Amino acid sequence: MARLRFLGAAGVVSGSRHLVESGGRRVLVDCGLFQGEKELRERNWERFPVPPDTIDAVVLTHGHIDHSGWLPRLSRDGFRGRIWTSPATVDLLGILLYDSAKCQAEDALYANRKGYAKHRPALPLYEERDVDRVLRLLQAVPRDEWFEPAAGFRCRFHEAGHMLGSSFLEMEVAADAPGRTAAHRVVFSGDVGRFDAPLYKDPVPPPACDYLVCESTYGDRDHTPSRPLDELEAATKEAIARGGMMLVASFAIGRAQQLVYLLRTLMAAGRLPEVPVWVDSPMAVDAMEVFRKHGREHDFSEAKMQGVAESLASPFVRMAKNAAESKAINAHDGPGIVIASSGMMNGGRILHHLARRLPDPRTTVLVAGFQAIGTRGRSLIDGARFLKIHGRDIPVKAAVRRVDALSGHADRHEIDRWLGGMPAPRRTFLVHGEPPAARGMAAFLAERRGWQVQVPAIGDTFEMES
Numbered sequence: 001m002a003r004l005r006f007l008g009a010a011g012v013v014s015g016s017r018h019l020v021e022s023g024g025r026r027v028l029v030d031c032g033l034f035q036g037e038k039e040l041r042e043r044n045w046e047r048f049p050v051p052p053d054t055i056d057a058v059v060l061t062h063g064h065i066d067h068s069g070w071l072p073r074l075s076r077d078g079f080r081g082r083i084w085t086s087p088a089t090v091d092l093l094g095i096l097l098y099d100s101a102k103c104q105a106e107d108a109l110y111a112n113r114k115g116y117a118k119h120r121p122a123l124p125l126y127e128e129r130d131v132d133r134v135l136r137l138l139q140a141v142p143r144d145e146w147f148e149p150a151a152g153f154r155c156r157f158h159e160a161g162h163m164l165g166s167s168f169l170e171m172e173v174a175a176d177a178p179g180r181t182a183a184h185r186v187v188f189s190g191d192v193g194r195f196d197a198p199l200y201k202d203p204v205p206p207p208a209c210d211y212l213v214c215e216s217t218y219g220d221r222d223h224t225p226s227r228p229l230d231e232l233e234a235a236t237k238e239a240i241a242r243g244g245m246m247l248v249a250s251f252a253i254g255r256a257q258q259l260v261y262l263l264r265t266l267m268a269a270g271r272l273p274e275v276p277v278w279v280d281s282p283m284a285v286d287a288m289e290v291f292r293k294h295g296r297e298h299d300f301s302e303a304k305m306q307g308v309a310e311s312l313a314s315p316f317v318r319m320a321k322n323a324a325e326s327k328a329i330n331a332h333d334g335p336g337i338v339i340a341s342s343g344m345m346n347g348g349r350i351l352h353h354l355a356r357r358l359p360d361p362r363t364t365v366l367v368a369g370f371q372a373i374g375t376r377g378r379s380l381i382d383g384a385r386f387l388k389i390h391g392r393d394i395p396v397k398a399a400v401r402r403v404d405a406l407s408g409h410a411d412r413h414e415i416d417r418w419l420g421g422m423p424a425p426r427r428t429f430l431v432h433g434e435p436p437a438a439r440g441m442a443a444f445l446a447e448r449r450g451w452q453v454q455v456p457a458i459g460d461t462f463e464m465e466s
């Protein structure tokens with residue numbers, strides 16, 4: 001009997017891990033880090049529900065840390081199989097996972113120095129050498145090409161339009177034993193992107209399937225019609241008028257480059273005054289190279305790439321690659337703009353800027369992506385008056401603004417558009433959504449399509465019927 005086990009991203013948006021078992025073989029789809037509330041983050045320290053050395057392979061939909069960030073720990077704990085993913089994701093992981101290891105080392109160091117660690121000494125979840133090992137296990141496979149991660153499993157990736165290299169996965173699983181004809185087709189949506197997004201291709205329609213495992217990040221809402229330039233102009237104008245710095249928490253790959261490009265476009269057109277823009281991320285420059293190398297993966301034309309490169313080379317744009325350059329930003333009083341990761345403010349250099357600038361009423365914090373429950377980004381949106389950063393309560397006097405147009409996740413109508421003419425799967429599972437979002441999407445799909453939809457909990461197992 002083939003089985004599907006939900007080991008993460010069930011009722012939450014992080015820790016994506018779905019295990020498929022058939023004929024004594026195990027294939028793990030995504031291996032993400034839990035992020036957000038403390039209770040969730042503590043799951044990162046739990047023993048994996050099956051011994052990692054019994055997993056035959058991992059198939060990875062995309063590089064975001066909530067889908068890939070637990071891989072170094074999985075390999076540290078004994079996993080030695082291959083990790084199948086797209087060529088661009090292979091290159092991005094070489095940047096992202098080292099950064100993740102560094103963030104965790106810094107967190108542990110900081111916790112020890114400030115003495116607020118619960119465990120003494122605080123240890124990082126994994127280290128650079130664990131990342132080295134993961135990179136050796138990576139197996140690049142182009143989209144639309146079948147591959148067999150384990151006996152009895154056939155898979156292929158399709159464009160998901162969510163980030164560079166992102167895919168959704170079509171998997172055929174033998175009903176029982178290896179070698180038999182495929183009996184079940186499962187589609188894992190990974191994260192589904194937007195249509196007509198200013199950087200990525202549109203997601204392609206999924207094939208018919210027996211079981212669908214679909215994300216539901218924005219399952220209970222609809223984005224306002226997307227006007228990225230206008231929205232960014234309005235928020236930035238207001239921030240500049242306040243006279244202080246605008247802090248933009250941003251994912252370093254894709255989003256940061258897009259923001260610089262859009263801001264510079266507005267400044268060049270005279271729609272915004274020329275103020276300095278700092279990209280406080282050593283990853284942003286490295287990521288440009290990956291974008292260049294995988295030109296066919298996104299719909300940035302050569303001319304637009306040139307535009308991004310020119311924006312980054314503008315005298316108004318400054319790259320802070322090392323810690324000293326990052327600290328030098330502190331001397332600037334404003335107005336100005338700092339773009340730094342992480343996007344949900346749960347780590348990275350943005351924390352130092354927040355700690356310094358949040359008490360200043362002239363500061364603006366711009367939120368450009370999804371903010372999970374338990375992250376500092378979510379607390380700010382919800383109107384927190386204090387934010388805990390590095391063990392201290394920082395008073396929030398800054399203005400907080402959102403720009404939805406830059407979100408990378410489809411809303412429920414866009415998911416419906418992506419599903420297109422797909423006939424009803426035997427069963428649809430909604431993952432990667434907080435409970436109201438997952439329930440909202442379930443109701444939406446049941447009503448609109450009459451589908452049998454369920455929202456699994458972490459640890460749920462489902463037997464696929466023959």
Ligand SMILES: [Zn+2]
Pocket residue numbers: 062064067162191
């Ligand atoms: Zn993602």
